[in-house]
Amino acid sequence: MPWLDSSLNTLRRITTEIMASDDHSSPNSALIKVQDAGMSLHYHDNGSDDNRSRIETVGDLAVDGKETAVDDDEPRALASQSHQAMKRDMLEEDEERRNADREILKQVTRARRKAERLERERDDALRELARSQVILDRQASEISSLRNLAKTLKDTRLEDMAEMTHLCKQNKALEQDLQIVSGKLLHEREQREADRRLLATRAKELHETEMFLTKADQFSGAEVKAMLQGLNTEILQLAADIIDVLQIEDSAMEVDGDQWLTGQHLIHGRMVQLLQTRDDSDIHATVVQAALQGVLTRLCRQLISEWSQRSSTDDDLHDIYRDIRKKYTNNHAVAGRWRSMTRESSKYSVVSETEENFYSRVTEAVLNVLRVAGWSPADAKGTLMQTFGKRVSAIVKAAMKLDRAMGEGITSQDLVVYTAHFDDHFDSNTMVDAYGNQKADGDVVACTCELGLKVSGGSNILLKTGVVLYSAFLT
Secondary structure: OHHHHHHHHHHHHHHHHHHHOOOOOOOOHHHHHHHHHHHHHHHHHHHHHHHHHHHHHHHHHHHHHHHHOOOOHHHHHHHHHHHHHHHHHHHHHHHHHHHHHHHHHHHHHHHHHHHHHHHHHHHHHHHHHHHHHHHHHHHHHHHHHHHHHHHHHHHHHHHHHHHHHHHHHHHHHHHHHHHHHHHHHHHHHHHHHHHHHHHHHHHHHHHHHHHHHOOOOOOOHHHHHHHHHHHHHHHHHHHHHHHHHOOOOOOOOOHHHHHHHHHOOOOOHHHHHHHHOOOOHHHHHHHHHHHHHHHHHHHHHHHHHOOOOOHHHHHHHHHHHHHHHHHOOOOHHHHHHHHHHHHHHHOOOOHHHHHHHHHHHHHHHHHHHHHHHOOOOOOHHHHHHHHHHHHHHHHHHHHHHHHHHHHHHOOOOOEEEEOOOOOOEOOOOOEEEOOOOOOOOOOEEEEEEEOEEEEOOOOOEEEOEEEEEHHHHOO
16 A cells, blocks of 8 residues: 555654664664763863863962062063963863854754654654554455455355256256146147047038938928019019110111020020010010010029039039939938038039129120110110119029029928920919910910929929910000
């Protein structure tokens, strides 16, 4: 420490000066020397007083001799001068001695003061040394405490490291256990997932088996009949609205429309000739309305009888179903459930696609009838869709609803919609005259205006088909 080094240097300097002023026998020799010098000076002062007394005694003797030997002037004068000279010499010597003593006294005083100052500095240095020693002792104690604390901390750190090592080993062991448990858990989860998949498969199989074995129908015959009557009403309403709204003029026949209608088996050639004949506007309007109803009913019958939108697939599924019905003659529910699931997956796998396709077919059929009848504006399709688009959508939705109810909702029996053939003779057992005229059997059918409903493979008629006879166009 700088202050401790300074204190030690000061103490060494004071001690050196004190030893130099003495015989180095003891630290107090300087003070003893000063005291001895004072005694010596006092001794010299006493000697001066003795000399002065001797001089005075000699003078007195000289005076006495002068008094006794007044007459001996010259020898006495010489003696007096010699005496005075000797006195002056003695006085001067005494003065010099006193001056020397004074100088010695001054030196002694200075030495004493210096000794006192050195003594004080030594005492201060000793006190500073004592304080430094106290500080050193305190710091040594603190250092010892810090060393003890460091040792304690080191021991604690070693214990913590040992504990950490132990915990690391435990953690590693726990991680290994966790990996083992995680592996077991993953295996159990995979097993549970496999069990769930198996359970779902079994449930699906059970549901499918139940669907095959159940005989309950989702719809009754009366409900299906009501749906069919609603569809017939929508067809009639569209045909009537078209006749009321559109102005069919006398224009050239659309040959393409004629060929399309006959090619699709939607209308008979004789009916096409009546559409082209416009001699009587009222009869022509009746023919157009009947033709529209006939085309729409046949389109709906085609939709309901189809198994798929692809003709090849449709024929194959028809043949397969015919074979299944023959095989399960005594258990029609099995064939019915197969029909329900097959039609759902093949025909209505994408409902929107089926709906758009049938909507396009209905629109095209109506346009071709109107073109043959003489209605052919610049934007015929746009005008038709803008005016009767909602009516067409209603027919499409009603036909699809009836189709799904008959094909998927009823499994205990096969219900079919039917229409009369072109140029068939009127049969009151299966037909009804749409205009209600009392006609005898044998009148020829021009077209079907209302779909009929019956049980497949039998004579059980639930709803007779409505027809328009050619005789209706002659009145």
